[in-house]
Amino acid sequence: MGEFAEEHLCIGLRLRFALFGLECALGVSFDGAECERVFRDAIEDQVSAKRYTFYESARLAVTGRVDEYEPDSLLLRVEGNQGCGAVLRRVVENSEYAQFRLRESLKKERQTGHDASDVGEA
Numbered sequence: 001m002g003e004f005a006e007e008h009l010c011i012g013l014r015l016r017f018a019l020f021g022l023e024c025a026l027g028v029s030f031d032g033a034e035c036e037r038v039f040r041d042a043i044e045d046q047v048s049a050k051r052y053t054f055y056e057s058a059r060l061a062v063t064g065r066v067d068e069y070e071p072d073s074l075l076l077r078v079e080g081n082q083g084c085g086a087v088l089r090r091v092v093e094n095s096e097y098a099q100f101r102l103r104e105s106l107k108k109e110r111q112t113g114h115d116a117s118d119v120g121e122a
Helices: 013-026 032-044 084-112
Strands: 003-010 050-056 061-066 073-080
Touching: 003 013, 003 084, 013 032, 013 050, 013 073, 013 084, 032 050, 032 061, 073 084
Parallel strands: none
Antiparallel strands: 003 073, 050 061, 061 073
């Protein structure tokens, strides 16, 4: 593997968007149980260091690390061919925007009293 990149993300909605975005951008399927373990561990085990392997092949690895006593953030790492660092940065930036859009949508929903799932129903 020729390149690697890392990004720190708080464990929450933005990380969920980033993991999904990476799956799409890289064209791979992550280990869903491993992804969910990050969020469960953030609640249940807030003191020990943890490592996660979301995807691994001969040409690409997507992993995560939570440091000891820092249960609220994950260091997301992508190792692969040239350009994977740019993909990670773009996905992380877009995950912030996706999180913002969702929060704004939920805020408008509360203000109007409409459920977003009602949109498009006849």
